[in-house]
Amino acid sequence: MAYLLLACAIVSEVAATSLLPRAAGFTVLLPSLVVVAGYVLSFLLLARVVETVPVPVAYAIWSAAGTAAVAAIGATFLGQSLSGWQVAGLALVVAGVVLLQLGGRAVS
Numbered sequence: 001m002a003y004l005l006l007a008c009a010i011v012s013e014v015a016a017t018s019l020l021p022r023a024a025g026f027t028v029l030l031p032s033l034v035v036v037a038g039y040v041l042s043f044l045l046l047a048r049v050v051e052t053v054p055v056p057v058a059y060a061i062w063s064a065a066g067t068a069a070v071a072a073i074g075a076t077f078l079g080q081s082l083s084g085w086q087v088a089g090l091a092l093v094v095a096g097v098v099l100l101q102l103g104g105r106a107v108s
Contacts, residue, residue: 002052009045010062012038014069021078057100064097 016038022031042062049058068090074080082090 002049002058005045006049006053006058006061009042009049010065010069012045013042013062013066014073016042017066017070018073018078060097060100064093067093 016035019031019035019038022028023035024031026032026035046058046062049062071082071086071090075082
């Protein structure tokens with residue numbers, strides 16, 4: 001259940017971030033309201049997720065998936081290009097999340 005909530009938090013954050021250009025610096029009311037609501041929902045869901053998933057793992061997945069999705073949306077729908085270096089950077093971010101997941105719990 002926690003990972004389903006995390007997926008919803010990611011979708012909410014990605015939707016909000018993708019609408020930021022339409023909000024035009026928070027000068028256009030409807031997109032601005034959707035952006036704020038999206039971020040609030042995302043953080044509320046993330047707060048629930050970290051009750052059961054370790055914070056570093058949950059935050060790494062949330063931020064990496066969000067970053068990759070927003071970059072893909074920007075390249076696909078917003079006319080923004082990605083250089084080879086940027087694609088490599090995104091791959092490294094995803095690889096870092098995978099390593100966090102594979103690392104398991106730290107022994108204290």
